Each structure stands twice: as C-alpha cells, then as structure tokens.
Amino acid sequence: MMEETTKSGKFGRKVVQVHEAQQKLMAYASPLEMENVPIRQSAGRRLAEDITAPHPFPAFNRSGMDGYAVIAADTGAARDEETVWLRVVDEIPCGFVSEAKITPGTAARIMTGAQVPEGADAVVMLEATMTREEDGVSWVGVRTVIQAGRNVTPRGFEIRSGDKVLEAGRQITAGDIAVLAAFGIAEIPVIRRPKAAIFATGSELLGVGDPLQPGKIRDSNSPMLEVLIREAGGEPVMLGAIADDLELARTKVEMALEAYDLVITIGGVSVGDYDIMGDLIREDPDGMLFNKVAMRPGSVTTAAVRGGTPIIALSGNPGACFVGFHLFAYPVLAAMQGAPSPFLPEGVAVLAKDYQKVNNFTRFVRARLELQDGVMHAYPASIDESSVMVTIKDSDCLLVVSPDERGLIAGSKVRFIKLP
Numbered sequence: 001m002m003e004e005t006t007k008s009g010k011f012g013r014k015v016v017q018v019h020e021a022q023q024k025l026m027a028y029a030s031p032l033e034m035e036n037v038p039i040r041q042s043a044g045r046r047l048a049e050d051i052t053a054p055h056p057f058p059a060f061n062r063s064g065m066d067g068y069a070v071i072a073a074d075t076g077a078a079r080d081e082e083t084v085w086l087r088v089v090d091e092i093p094c095g096f097v098s099e100a101k102i103t104p105g106t107a108a109r110i111m112t113g114a115q116v117p118e119g120a121d122a123v124v125m126l127e128a129t130m131t132r133e134e135d136g137v138s139w140v141g142v143r144t145v146i147q148a149g150r151n152v153t154p155r156g157f158e159i160r161s162g163d164k165v166l167e168a169g170r171q172i173t174a175g176d177i178a179v180l181a182a183f184g185i186a187e188i189p190v191i192r193r194p195k196a197a198i199f200a201t202g203s204e205l206l207g208v209g210d211p212l213q214p215g216k217i218r219d220s221n222s223p224m225l226e227v228l229i230r231e232a233g234g235e236p237v238m239l240g241a242i243a244d245d246l247e248l249a250r251t252k253v254e255m256a257l258e259a260y261d262l263v264i265t266i267g268g269v270s271v272g273d274y275d276i277m278g279d280l281i282r283e284d285p286d287g288m289l290f291n292k293v294a295m296r297p298g299s300v301t302t303a304a305v306r307g308g309t310p311i312i313a314l315s316g317n318p319g320a321c322f323v324g325f326h327l328f329a330y331p332v333l334a335a336m337q338g339a340p341s342p343f344l345p346e347g348v349a350v351l352a353k354d355y356q357k358v359n360n361f362t363r364f365v366r367a368r369l370e371l372q373d374g375v376m377h378a379y380p381a382s383i384d385e386s387s388v389m390v391t392i393k394d395s396d397c398l399l400v401v402s403p404d405e406r407g408l409i410a411g412s413k414v415r416f417i418k419l420p
C-alpha cells in the first residue's frame with residue numbers, strides 16, 4: 001500500500017531532456033501586448049512593430065565639408081594648373097536653405113552639414129580654394145579638378161523613405177535610439193514587460209534584514225531572481241517567503257496566477273516531506289509539463305501551466321535555482337517580449353582547467369570566460385555543487401558537459417551557454 005502511494009507520487013517521475021522541457025514551456029510563452037513608451041525609456045525594450053523610415057535620411061543633399069558648393073564641370077580648367085574663378089553668390093550656414101541657384105561660373109560658400117544649393121553638384125573644401133574681392137563682388141579660386149558628387153552626401157544615402165530600418169522583436173540599443181530620434185519617433189511601440197511573480201518556500205528562510213537564527217538561512221534566491229528577472233526585461237513582483245505549508249502555497253499560487261504573466265517559485269520540489277511545491281503541482285496532473293529534467297543541477301525543476309499561465313518551480317538549492325532560471329525562465333521571459341531567438345546564445349571555448357566530474361545527466365557547470373591571446377577560455381568554478389551559492393557570482397557562462405563525456409581535460413573544446 002505504502003509503495004503504491006509513493007510510486008505514483010513524488011518518486012514516479014518521468015525524466016525529460018532539457019530541450020524537450022524547454023519546448024513544453026515555450027508553448028505558453030507568446031508575445032504580450034504592445035505599449036508605447038517615450039524614447040528615453042525605450043532602451044533595452046523590444047520593438048512591437050517594424051519601424052519604417054518616414055522620410056529619406058539624410059533628407060537633403062548635404063555638404064560634407066566647409067568650403068564652396070560648385071558645379072563640378074566648372075572646375076575642369078584647373079587641370080591645366082589654371083585657377084578657375086567663380087563668383088560667390090551666397091553663404092549657407094547649417095540649418096538654412098539657400099534661395100540661390102548655382103549656375104555655371106558661380107559658387108556658394110557652404111558649411112559642413114548645410115543643404116547643398118540647387119544647381120551645385122560638388123563641394124570644394126576650403127583648403128583647396130582662395131578668395132578675392134572686386135568691386136564688392138566675392139570670387140573664389142579653385143585650383144583642383146573636382147568630380148561631380150564630391151563632398152556631397154546625397155539625399156537618402158543612408159536610408160530611403162519607406163525602408164524598414166528596425167525589425168519587430170529587436171532589443172533597442174543606443175544605435176537604434178539614434179535612428180528613432182533622427183526620424184522624430186518620440187513614442188516607441190514596444191512589447192510590455194512580463195510581470196513575473198516570485199515567492200520562496202521554506203520554513204528555514206529569513207529575510208535579509210533578520211538576525212541569523214539556529215538552523216535557519218537567509219533567503220538569497222529571491223533577491224537573486226529579482227535581479228535576473230529585471231535583467232531579462234521582466235518586471236519582478238516579490239511575494240516574499242512562505243513556510244512549508246501546502247495551503248499557504250496554494251493560496252499564493254492561485255493569487256499570482258490571476259495577476260501575473262509568469263509565476264516562479266523557489267524550493268520544495270524534491271522528495272522531502274515538506275517539499276510542498278511538488279505536491280501542489282501534482283494536484284493538477286493535466287497541467288503539469290514536467291517534474292524531472294535530465295540535468296544537473298536542477299534535476300527536480302518542475303513546471304506546470306494553469307489557465308494558460310506558466311508556473312516554474314525552481315529548486316531551492318542556489319546553484320540549481322540559478323541554472324534553472326537561465327534554462328527555463330529566461331527564454332520564457334524573452335519570448336513573452338517577442339525575442340526572435342529567446343534562448344541564451346551558445347559558443348565553444350577552450351577549457352582552462354580539468355573538469356573531471358561525470359554525471360548520468362548533462363551537467364551545467366558554472367564558469368568564467370576569459371579571452372587569452374584572442375581565444376576564449378573557460379574556467380570552471382572551484383565548487384559547483386547544486387547547494388553551493390558562493391560561486392554563482394564568479395560565473396558568466398554555463399559549461400555544457402554531456403553525460404557521455406568521461407571528464408574533460410584542460411585544452412579540450414567545451415560548449416558553453418553565455419549568461420546575460
């Protein structure tokens with residue numbers, strides 16, 4: 001009798017591969033609605049729509065030099081080392097449009113960034129000219145032959161009107177801000193930030209401000225996740241820590257599911273007597289996505305969906321919590337913001353130190369990347385057990401060590417996932 005209970009309960013878990021678990025979750029990570037934000041608050045957000053150029057850029061033929069706007073053909077005689085003299089008909093500062101039309105034999109003084117006057121097709125730089133005054137008339141002498149188009153940036157050189165300049169889903173960078181500003185787009189259509197509720201379970205948990213008590217620990221995972229969620233573009237909603245009490249957890253989860261886009265819980269997913277999150281998820285077997293993943297740390301990571309909202313129940317062990325967040329919560333948050341490639345990027349590095357631990361499951365080893373003579377090297381953390389907290393701070397990648405690898409020796413190639 002006892003055995004039957006346990007088989008169908010905590011222990012009878014079906015192991016799924018990491019990518020399979022990720023795919024199950026991603027089915028519930030669709031892009032959220034659009035909102036408009038002022039340009040100054042849009043950096044780092046993801047565009048909800050393609051941005052097309054409302055006008056060409058530059059919008060006018062622009063002088064690239066301080067000098068004289070001329071008709072290139074007029075300078076042809078300079079080939080015979082003869083100075084060509086042109087009558088100066090206007091002076092054009094930046095921001096002003098000349099009413100003069102340049103006709104053969106004439107030129108206009110012009111500044112860098114000013115609109116090239118009608119009729120002119122080139123600008124001679126100031127250093128290649130000389131001037132003289134005669135009866136109140138200014139003349140400019142040109143001693144070199146100028147090609148048509150010289151020192152003139154034609155209208156639409158960078159972007160033509162109607163060109164797609166920024167793609168939907170793109171994360172807005174400083175360069176994008178420059179583009180948006182140049183086109184006068186002050187309100188930016190972005191995907192709203194996913195609201196991700198976090199709560200921790202564990203009767204041993206104290207707050208950061210609490211004095212240490214025997215047998216207790218301070219909740220370090222919640223504040224860590226708060227930062228990770230914010231860095232991933234989400235809006236963390238801190239629901240605090242609760243004791244290992246199924247009723248309490250149920251109430252919290254139900255409330256969070258109503259109000260937020262994603263619910264992340266910490267702890268209580270293993271086989272312990274007080275591992276209530278596992279029990280809670282099992283109450284609705286249809287909604288369960290997975291409760292055992294072929295990975296270390298974080299094998300007990302559990303996920304479910306209720307009313308279309310995903311719940312990710314991360315392990316309480318700090319290392320497992322950290323790894324579980326990056327493999328499962330990060331891509332969900334990215335996809336909810338419309339990221340075209342929501343998973344963290346992968347690469348290959350040279351292992352800088354032996355790594356001999358072998359598992360039955362793929363191991364995600366905290367490590368630090370360092371460029372040495374232009375080659376990326378990876379230093380695995382000194383201690384990387386699931387329960388270890390302190391080496392999280394030293395890692396900017398996770399090495400992916402598959403179970404068939406019989407340990408890795410320094411100098412071998414190793415796959416890594418780059419952390420944000």
Ligand SMILES: Nc1nc2c(c(=O)[nH]1)N[C@H]1C(S)=C(S)[C@@H](COP(=O)(O)OP(=O)(O)OC[C@H]3O[C@@H](n4cnc5c(N)ncnc54)[C@H](O)[C@@H]3O)O[C@H]1N2
Nearest residue numbers: 200202219220221222267268269270275315316317320386
């Ligand atoms: N008999 C077995 N025991 C365990 C197994 C197993 O397969 N059989 N799996 C081990 C593995 S692997 C992991 S990982 C952990 C998973 O534990 P839970 O996810 O259930 O997490 P808790 O039991 O709540 O806590 C584990 C550990 O982490 C500390 N913790 C919890 N919450 C926080 C927090 N918010 N901040 C900092 N530290 C936290 C907690 O005090 C425990 O030390 O189970 C193994 N056991």
Ligand code: MOO
Nearest residue numbers: 297298299320386
């Ligand atoms: O779930 Mo544990 O972190 O696999 O080591």
Ligand SMILES: [Mg+2]
Nearest residue numbers: 268270272275
């Ligand atoms: Mg436990």
